Amino acid sequence: MIAYSKKEKLNEKEVLVSISCLSFNHELYIRQCLEGFINQKTNFAFEVLIHDDASTDKTAEIIKEYEVKYPEIIKPIYQSQNQYSKGVKVSSKYNWSRAKGKYIAMCEGDDYWTDSLKLQKQVDFLEKNEDYGLVHTNFDTYYQDSNYLLKNTHTVYNIEIKDNCTLNYWNLFGEAMATIKTLTACFRYDLIKEWQTVTPENKWLVGDFPMYFFMSLKSKVGYFNESTSVYRTVPQGSLSNVGNDFNKKLNIRKTYVDIRLYFFEKYQLEENKFKKALVRDFNILFDFTILLDNKSVLKEYLDKFGTINKQKPSNKLYKIYLKSNSRTLQRSIQYITKIKLFGSTYINKLFNLKFLISTIKRKFLQ
Template structure:
């Protein structure tokens, strides 16, 4: 029990409302191995830093803290790679940002046991609750798999079936390619790159909760940004995918498909905004007509099989505007 087997990576920034529940859920893990918690506070302006210090004082042998005097994310620093991984002693690392939390005290043990028995697994995940803080909508799960599931390339590149709070990997796989540090979607970079290295296994248990809508959340801020900023963020994903394809040469058809749908997403942001917000059937129909007339839509369809083309037309509601 003396050797640390797992290092838990916890990113914190203005998380005073959530961090106690997050850290408690990590400290409550029941394991037959030793694990440590590494917390990085990115110059919070609320009481997050004081709360972290309180926990460190109570668990000095288990918790390591990094308290920044300047915001490193705003400076473009790769926080996990530059500050946290060098302090990690474990064979494996797990992630839990301090506005999320774990819901099962056996999470670490289950993932550790799976990874120890499956050397071909590059990333072990599990199901997660999606909880929206700002809207009165019911919670939902990221996926509906009822057994251990090995993700396929469509699920990896085209969907969002696993959350960062479920990530469990070998420490040496925690370092992203330095050419990808600039991208805001670090979770997508990790999933897609680790898929090319081995199996991504998803345990069926629901063992964490993702709180969407936290003001400091990267995805939330991307979602509420102005259209031009949002377009830039979307096209960053295309840039990453082109880089990944040139680097690895694998999954070419699926990556090209995702590139095309990313181009379509960037080209139709105004129309999608109308579709999502208007109550006018006419405005919605005009927006749909605009989408299906764009060259990006036709280019995307050219990569699909016939039945997938039909699905896309149904998705965009073409049956209403014949």
């Protein structure tokens, strides 16, 4: 078994895995990402479909360097105008549509793979288990601003990923560092093609969860509790890194609820199993509307909440806040809500020794 970058010219028909990579202004990181691909040791051919979205730094130059060196593997598209800002679904339009592989793996240009056998192990598993459509792994997290590497992130966050458990993915969605990280996933191309045919028109800010949850409804999902990759957090680098921007957090929470409502209704999920997480995300969304004094969104989603079997919010403060014109009462409810959110976010983490130690190291000892 040797790295395919060192083999002779390969016929495109032999490609078994298509790696999809999106890049934009990743000059500082893209080389490490590409090296992670090139260093894969496999007994099959793979291709790297990389889309540079009109980077304004030297990202495209670095990609070109690798394209020249590995022309049978590195297959880039260089945009002159940014497509993401135009609302284009870049992966599906520019990468998945030209994939030659039976399987798709993904990794964005600021993340990278560390296990040279990542693809081989995942493909071996999927080839032997035809009832599984996707396999993913544990991962490390690199905090760019503090130069700190958190090893085995799922383990540190006490996140238990159960093999082949659709309910597990549904319940963990929205939790910090939970479930399937895209850079660790490898899945059957047929599943992504099926998802594209049923994807509803939407303005969701999250694309990975609905896609992977759909796959979990259609096939089994495997998990390796070993780190194969590094997820890099950079200031203002991704949707998940919103810091204290509560407006962004509100929009993300709206997306979570909208996605859950779509699957809950479209696929008639069992109420006694899947309703709890849906209600939880509704309540968190209501909390953010109160903190931002956004009564229009609060009313809109209270109405949607009422359509779920005439469900009523467990917290009556939501409706009191909506109807109140007293600033004193509104500020009091906002204060209570802030304490509630703080508690739900941090209380469990305070009793997680691994998490506390890693946080202290990252914040104070670097």
